[in-house]
Amino acid sequence: MRKVLVVLLAVLGMAGLALAQTTVRVGVLLPISTVAGKAALNGVQLGVDEVNAGGKVKIELVVVDDGNTPATAVPALTKLMTVDRVDIVIGGLASGVTFALSGPVKQYNPLFLCIGAASSVVEQAFSDYGRFFHYHPWDYHNVAAALEFFKHLYDSGARRVAILYEDGPFGSAGIQTYRQQLERQGYTVQAEAFKSGSGSFTAILTRLKGFRPDILYWIGYDVDALPIAAQTRQVGLEPKLIYGAPPAWPVGFEKNTLSNDVAGMTAWLPSVANNESRRFVTQYRRKFGEVTDEYMAPMGYVIALSLGKAVEAANSADKDRIAAELAKVQMSTPFGPLSFKPSDTGRTRFQGFNQSIWLQFQYLEGSRRPVFPASRAARPLRFPGNY
Amino acid sequence: MDLLLQTLINGILAAGIYALVASGLALAVGVVGIVNFAHGEFSMIGAFVSYLLFVWAGIDPLISLGLAALVLFLVGAITYYGLIRPVLAAPELNQMLLTFGISVALQNIALLLFGADTRVVSTSYQGATIALGGISFGVPPFAAFVLSVGLLGALYWFLGKTRLGFAVRAVAQNRLAPGLLGIETQQIYLLAFGLSAALAGIAGVMLSVMLYASPTVGFAYTLKAFAIIVMAGLGNLRGVVPAAIILALAEAFVSTYVPGGGGWVEAVFFLVIFLALTWRSWRLS
Numbered sequence: 118m119r120k121v122l123v124v125l126l127a128v129l130g131m132a133g134l135a136l137a138q139t140t141v142r143v144g145v146l147l148p149i150s151t152v153a154g155k156a157a158l159n160g161v162q163l164g165v166d167e168v169n170a171g172g173k174v175k176i177e178l179v180v181v182d183d184g185n186t187p188a189t190a191v192p193a194l195t196k197l198m199t200v201d202r203v204d205i206v207i208g209g210l211a212s213g214v215t216f217a218l219s220g221p222v223k224q225y226n227p228l229f230l231c232i233g234a235a236s237s238v239v240e241q242a243f244s245d246y247g248r249f250f251h252y253h254p255w256d257y258h259n260v261a262a263a264l265e266f267f268k269h270l271y272d273s274g275a276r277r278v279a280i281l282y283e284d285g286p287f288g289s290a291g292i293q294t295y296r297q298q299l300e301r302q303g304y305t306v307q308a309e310a311f312k313s314g315s316g317s318f319t320a321i322l323t324r325l326k327g328f329r330p331d332i333l334y335w336i337g338y339d340v341d342a343l344p345i346a347a348q349t350r351q352v353g354l355e356p357k358l359i360y361g362a363p364p365a366w367p368v369g370f371e372k373n374t375l376s377n378d379v380a381g382m383t384a385w386l387p388s389v390a391n392n393e394s395r396r397f398v399t400q401y402r403r404k405f406g407e408v409t410d411e412y413m414a415p416m417g418y419v420i421a422l423s424l425g426k427a428v429e430a431a432n433s434a435d436k437d438r439i440a441a442e443l444a445k446v447q448m449s450t451p452f453g454p455l456s457f458k459p460s461d462t463g464r465t466r467f468q469g470f471n472q473s474i475w476l477q478f479q480y481l482e483g484s485r486r487p488v489f490p491a492s493r494a495a496r497p498l499r500f501p502g503n504y
Numbered sequence: 505m506d507l508l509l510q511t512l513i514n515g516i517l518a519a520g521i522y523a524l525v526a527s528g529l530a531l532a533v534g535v536v537g538i539v540n541f542a543h544g545e546f547s548m549i550g551a552f553v554s555y556l557l558f559v560w561a562g563i564d565p566l567i568s569l570g571l572a573a574l575v576l577f578l579v580g581a582i583t584y585y586g587l588i589r590p591v592l593a594a595p596e597l598n599q600m601l602l603t604f605g606i607s608v609a610l611q612n613i614a615l616l617l618f619g620a621d622t623r624v625v626s627t628s629y630q631g632a633t634i635a636l637g638g639i640s641f642g643v644p645p646f647a648a649f650v651l652s653v654g655l656l657g658a659l660y661w662f663l664g665k666t667r668l669g670f671a672v673r674a675v676a677q678n679r680l681a682p683g684l685l686g687i688e689t690q691q692i693y694l695l696a697f698g699l700s701a702a703l704a705g706i707a708g709v710m711l712s713v714m715l716y717a718s719p720t721v722g723f724a725y726t727l728k729a730f731a732i733i734v735m736a737g738l739g740n741l742r743g744v745v746p747a748a749i750i751l752a753l754a755e756a757f758v759s760t761y762v763p764g765g766g767g768w769v770e771a772v773f774f775l776v777i778f779l780a781l782t783w784r785s786w787r788l789s
Binding site for chain 2: 150155311315318323346351353365370
């Protein structure tokens, strides 16, 4: 009789748990054929596993590929909204794609958890949309973080900056601001446009040779990384630092000796020393058998965890109640503390991270190591570098 | 003076890889008479062959050159036999649409297999330079230039000194008459298209060393190859190297001497095509 009672209680307990569990379907809209998109998806899945294991919330993912182009992303979002009937979307990695999504998002009104899209143009596009939660810092945060590093370099003796920028929206949008800010710091600046993917830099680098830059700062894409590193040496430019700002780096670049001493900016590396980061790395390795350098992985993880917290607190699958709880979330993450405030410009209401998450890294001996700010550096910056 | 010399050497060395890509295209246009928009994608396959051999077996890309040429010869031959041959008698527009379709298909197959990532190989000589007085240049572009001149020399020799080469030239000049003399026209086309793809594959290996491997790496070089064969005269192999040098020098001088000229590279490319076509039409009128 006693055994029967125990079993009965256990069954009732499980049933109660099941009743208390809130289930939400979440659309994930990412460029999953790219390194950053795949990393983001892995991070989201890892976070969802952790949330679901807690038992109180069940997140079901519906994953679609945005193809990294607006032409694919808009119909993919429409499918999520009309066929899959999701109320919450995680996505918006590339700025151009997210900008194109702003119209359809406002039409279908999901709770939109934006993982990337740093451009202020996106901030403007979503300024009148109340269900927009932007986790990634905005471009002016990126500029502020980079300028802090350049100030450090100025203090270390750098005086001339040559900026190579790709002549599309990504490279040329903030170039005048960069130039003015660097000149305000005391730098002499020479900026040159280039065609991303052309592979031909020798002519521009030859032109820059006469300028004798201390820092060669290039704003372009992963396709430009190796040609710039190689051709800088080939024309004998010899800057003290090659600093790159692509959205992603080429696969295998760290194994190439030409990457040695090349510096860049990221929001996270596996070697970042905080408890949440270490826990993330351990879990990621356990699930995927490897660890990634891509900060979009922990960003996806943070989004899934914060969503789980909000759903649990709301105790409901209603997107507005979840949004209200998400606005109150405070949590530790691999990037540091997360809470939502209005953006610096006041255009959007829910901004997650700011410039404080950015760190500067340098390729040293086959991997990226944090070198700035000093509080987060794993190794001292090699300046001047050997190119 | 050093700047001028450096610009000259930059331009001439850049011409090496341009000529390597364009020579294969010139062969396809000149012999088979088909405008192959998928030529750059053959280079892309060569770049991936080099990358995969490097990653899987640690094989240096320079050793991969022969294998990539062989693989691309087969890819070219299969493409010709399966896709090009049935449309040889069709209007030129159909042929162009077909090769454009092959280009899109190959890019998307690569995207499915490898994703959109940029991949790089790592060799000891990628950053190697040669310094002569006040000027310096990279070993890989120099090697690409030497390779290009060597391969084009071998191609001229093949076309000018061997019986098979004579047959190829005969077919290039007239599609019907060589057949009446017992030359297997279809086999010549197959050989020429295969050789064209093999040259693109070799160029692709050099691209993997100098730039990267990705589904889109060949596209820009297809455009440059078209500019070069237009300048050289469609199908004129002898004009390929001079035309490549003119294009590369024009780009180098604009990038070096015009402020902000790096963003004008595509304008230079279209200007060169425009001038070449205008000059040709004026000369013919």
